[in-house]
Structures are given as structure tokens and as C-alpha cells.
Amino acid sequence: MPFTVYEHGAVAGWDVARPLRPGRSAGISLAGFRYRSAGSADLPVIPHPAVTVVVEFGDGSLVMGDASGWQQRGSLVAGLVPGAVRVRGENVTCVEVHVSPVVAHAVLGICPAELDRTVVALDDLWGRDAARLREQLGDAPSWEDRFTLTDALFSHRRGTGPPADPEVVRAWDRIIVSRGSVRVEDLAAEVGWSRRRLWSRFRSQVGLPPKRATTLVRFRHAAHRLTAGDSTARVAAECGYADQSHLHRETLAFTGVTPAALAADPGLAVDDIAWASTAPTETA
Structure with missing residues (x-):
């Protein structure tokens, strides 16, 4: 299915999309990425004050790894400081979600303390919910539709874990x-x-x-x-x-x-x- 293009910006072979309006869930921010150049993408993971969820979809491949040879493939959840790691892949298309650590446990079902310098597979946390979201993102005709689908799932999951003090x-x-x-x-x-x-x-x-x-x-x-x-x-x-x-x-x-x-x-x-x-x- 062809993409309905919504680009906020493009740099170094990447198209970057952002929602037109804020989502329903406080503490959650969304962005979309698509690598449009030939060859393999290779970018550092810049530490951010948020738990990062990457939901990949489509026919591409997404791999996060470091110089030691460690790798995590596919959709993932990364703690606040995953270490000096890079993302690589071909034909990468994904929605990235930044979750404030003070709402992460309530939404993701895992405490950020359990993600210290760790990256885990999203499927291990969410099971069928993760697979279903990938299927929906792949079928959606536009970035705005993908953001709506992702925001709806994160809103639905709020309350999975306890709130922060x-x-x-x-x-x-x-x-x-x-x-x-x-x-x-x-x-x-x-x-x-x-x-x-x-x-x-x-x-x-x-x-x-x-x-x-x-x-x-x-x-x-x-x-x-x-x-x-x-x-x-x-x-x-x-x-x-x-x-x-x-x-x-x-x-x-x-x-x-x-x-x-x-x-x-x-x-x-x-x-x-x-x-x-x-x-x-x-x-x-």
C-alpha cells in the first residue's frame, strides 16, 4: 500500500514525521521514521530522559547493538540510558514513542528500574498487543493514522502498572x-x-x-x-x-x-x- 506522505523534516536519508496534534496520554510523545536511502542506516542512540519504545513495521529490518556484538532485533523497549549503542537496518520504518519514566510503569507494565542499561523485546512485554499494533501500522495509509493507532493503544494500557508517587x-x-x-x-x-x-x-x-x-x-x-x-x-x-x-x-x-x-x-x-x-x- 502506498504511503500518504507526511514529513516534518528530512535529513541524512531519513524522513521524520510528527503528530499534528498532542495525543491523549500525558507523558507520551510520538514520532515516525522512514529510511528512504539505498543501503543500510546507521545512527547512534542519543540518550533521552524517557523510556523509548520502537515499533517497527513493514518489510525492513531494525537492529540495535553495540561494539561488543550484543544485538536486539525488531520492536524494542530501551531504558533511559541504554549505553553507547547504535541502530542499524535497511528499509527501516517505525514509530518511536518516548514515555516519561514517571508514567512508564503504569503504561508499559515494567518499572524503568528494570530497564537500567537494558533493551528488551516489545513482544516479550506485550505479546499479541505488540504484533497486532505492527499489523495495524503496516496497513494504515498515513502517518497520522499510525500515530492515532499507537496513541490509542498506549492510552488503553494506562493502568497496567502502578502510578509513581x-x-x-x-x-x-x-x-x-x-x-x-x-x-x-x-x-x-x-x-x-x-x-x-x-x-x-x-x-x-x-x-x-x-x-x-x-x-x-x-x-x-x-x-x-x-x-x-x-x-x-x-x-x-x-x-x-x-x-x-x-x-x-x-x-x-x-x-x-x-x-x-x-x-x-x-x-x-x-x-x-x-x-x-x-x-x-x-x-x-
Whole structure:
């Protein structure tokens, strides 16, 4: 069946689609990807402050792996920091879903803490629901239809697991709004918990301790600044790093490459188009 093309942007062989309107489920964001070039796609997985669900469909192949030889094929669920891994494949077409860690357990049925540096097959979590969604996505005539189908399933599954504590949700929201610049002591005081209780409850429900979460969110903001063309020195100074060496070490830890290499990688450009904050417009 031919595609009804809806492209928000295209870069390095990838068409990127985004929904025209917000979905029904708070804490869930969607984007669509299609690799239209000959040969094999090869992109880094840029750590994001969300649990990532990739639902592949069509005739292509999707493989996530790292330098050690580890691989996960097909639709998958990745934790907040999967490590320095890359996505490869031919004729890749997929819907990618970012799920806030404070709603992930309720929607996915698995706590983010169980996904620490781990990638699991979506079929192992959802069984027939995953297979049915792939079939529906393959039959859908447009990206907007695919987003509607995906959003409906995620909304239906809400309540599969327990909700996060309100204090954990508040602390997470504060980290996001501050772009990772808030102190853990201040977070604990704001939610009315001791630092130890915040660390324990936050780690068990989000999958990262608060300090690590602030580091991830800060890095994510820095990565956006790098791909926008800002210098490493400026990004380090304005994103809360001690110096350029600090940013260099953190980028290596999250991605396996230097800030300069990350800024030049098409994967970061694709990622920025997919998860930009501005609303897209539809094209014929």
C-alpha cells in the first residue's frame, strides 16, 4: 500500500514525521521514521530522559547493538540510558514513542528500574498487543493514522502498572523544567522528604537516582545546543558544566563519541527534528 506522505523534516536519508496534534496520554510523545536511502542506516542512540519504545513495521529490518556484538532485533523497549549503542537496518520504518519514566510503569507494565542499561523485546512485554499494533501500522495509509493507532493503544494500557508517587512526579518535573540544574537537596526540601527517602523512592520508580537524572537531562539540553551549532565552550559554560573537559567526559560516557563528533552526527539532527518543541505542518 502506498504511503500518504507526511514529513516534518528530512535529513541524512531519513524522513521524520510528527503528530499534528498532542495525543491523549500525558507523558507520551510520538514520532515516525522512514529510511528512504539505498543501503543500510546507521545512527547512534542519543540518550533521552524517557523510556523509548520502537515499533517497527513493514518489510525492513531494525537492529540495535553495540561494539561488543550484543544485538536486539525488531520492536524494542530501551531504558533511559541504554549505553553507547547504535541502530542499524535497511528499509527501516517505525514509530518511536518516548514515555516519561514517571508514567512508564503504569503504561508499559515494567518499572524503568528494570530497564537500567537494558533493551528488551516489545513482544516479550506485550505479546499479541505488540504484533497486532505492527499489523495495524503496516496497513494504515498515513502517518497520522499510525500515530492515532499507537496513541490509542498506549492510552488503553494506562493502568497496567502502578502510578509513581506524587512526590517523585514533582521532583522529575522540576528536573525537566530546570534542565538538570536543580540540586538534589533542594528537590528533597521541595517535596518534603529526606534526601535518603527521595533517593530511594526516585531510584526505584524512575530507574535512576536523582543526581544521575539531573546529569542526563543536562546532557540532553547540551546535545541540543551542540546540534544547533553552539561551540563546545559556550555549551559547557551555559549548561552548567565545570569546563569543556567536563562536557567532553560526560558526552563520551553517554554516547561513546566526543562533543564535536556528536554535533556532526546525522543521528542527532534526526533526533532534534523528531522531538523539537514546535508544531509541524502537514505537507502533501
